[in-house]
Amino acid sequence: MAQSSIRPKLFWVSAAAPLTSVIISTIISFISRTHEKGISTIGFLPEGVNPSSVSMLHFKGPHSNLALKTGMVTGLLALTEAIAVGRTFASMKNYQIDGNKEMVAVGAMNMAGSCVSCYVTSGGFARSAINFNAGCKTAASNIIMASVVLFTMLLLMPLFHYTPNVILSAIIISAVIGLIDVRGAILLWKVDKFDFVACMSAFLGVLLISVPIGLIISVGISVLKILFHVTRPNIAVMGNIPGTNSYRNLAQYKEATRMPSFLILGIESPVYFTNSVYLQERILRWIREEEERITNSKESPLKCIILDMAGKWC
Known part of the structure; x- marks a missing residue:
């Protein structure tokens, strides 16, 4: 695979590698009778496709409520997995995907598959990785x-x-291992520790348990992060950029200067009942700290407090 990525003319090497491996291993297994020596093989597989099961569809019955709940959870996981897989490969090739179209496609496939007793259809990560490494680029593949x-x-x-x-x-494994972005994980650790925890939780959950469990864990952590930011929004002291009318975070912009007698606080989130008490405590703490700083530096006293609720001051 590495050779085909260096020399595009040899793309057929990575494309033919999986099939060649299956053929050679099957021949060796048949000749040496490895299944008799404890090596697991696929075994008997029935030929043909599933018969129509439309007549077996029932929308009423003692198990309809359980089927509805299971279907909703399974459908949500399948859709989440499909979009996650699609965005993974989209980011690698710099193209965009439409979540609405993905939802329609997954729903249509599962509705059609239910008529022939198919498994839940989703965007398989392993199969997509193999397809990607084989050099496929269009839907024709x-x-x-x-x-x-x-x-x-x-x-x-x-x-x-x-x-x-x-x-x-x-x-x-050979197809998926090339998708592990170690540099991206390191960058995520430097930028946002919470996102790094969600990333590693998804990685370890998928690796050690299963794809649905990994997605559930990562989505749960992401929801907790959103709730955390909503209930405990970031607050920063803002200063004026000399020569402009812009005000930015003093901790991030060293050239920004404080306005005499003014305390300008930037709040990253709107005010809700869930964060109102926290914001009140934090604002009062900022006022006390600002008054102490003014007293120690013998500057002009604090006269006005301005709250910037735009959330665009970063």
């Missing part, structure tokens, strides 16, 4: 892949009886 899968299900399923499961794991 999905059409070709679906056609090959259909052809395989109809005619070639018995050939995978002796395919070792370990080779499938190796293909997935």
Whole structure:
């Protein structure tokens, strides 16, 4: 794969590597009878596609409420995973994805799949990584892949009886491991520790448990971060940038200067009932600290306090 990325003309090397690995490992497994020596293989797989199950769809019954709750949770996780996977590869290739279109696509696929007893459809991270590393760039690759899968299900399923499961794991690992962005994680640690915790929670959750659990953990931490910022918004003392009408955070802009007799506080979040008490305590603390600073430096006394609620002072 590294060779094909250095030499674009050799893209077929990474594209053919997974299939070649499966063929060679299957032949070796068949000749040496590795399944008789304790090595796990795929085993028997029935041919053909699932028959229509439209007649089996029931919208009323003793289990309808449970099915509705399970479907809502499963659908939310599937949609979250699909958008997360899409944005991961979109950021690598600098293109945009539309969350609404992703929602429509995932919903349409699952509605169609429910008519033939399919599993929940989502944007598989491992399959997308393999597709990406094979050099696929357009949606035509999905059409070709679906056609090959259909052809395989109809005619070639018995050939995978002796395919070792370990080779499938190796293909997935080799495709996914290149997507780990260590530099991005280090930068995230320097910029925002809370986001780094969410990132590592998602990574470890997916790695050690499963993709849905990892997403649930990361989404939960992100929601907690939002609630934390809403209930405990950041407050900063602002100063004037010399020669301009702009006021910026004194801690971030060293050239900014205080206005005599004025205390200008920038509040990053609107005032809600959840953060009103906290803001009151913090503002009073800033006033006391400012009065102490003025007394020690023998400056003009504090006369006015200005609260900037725009939230654009960073």
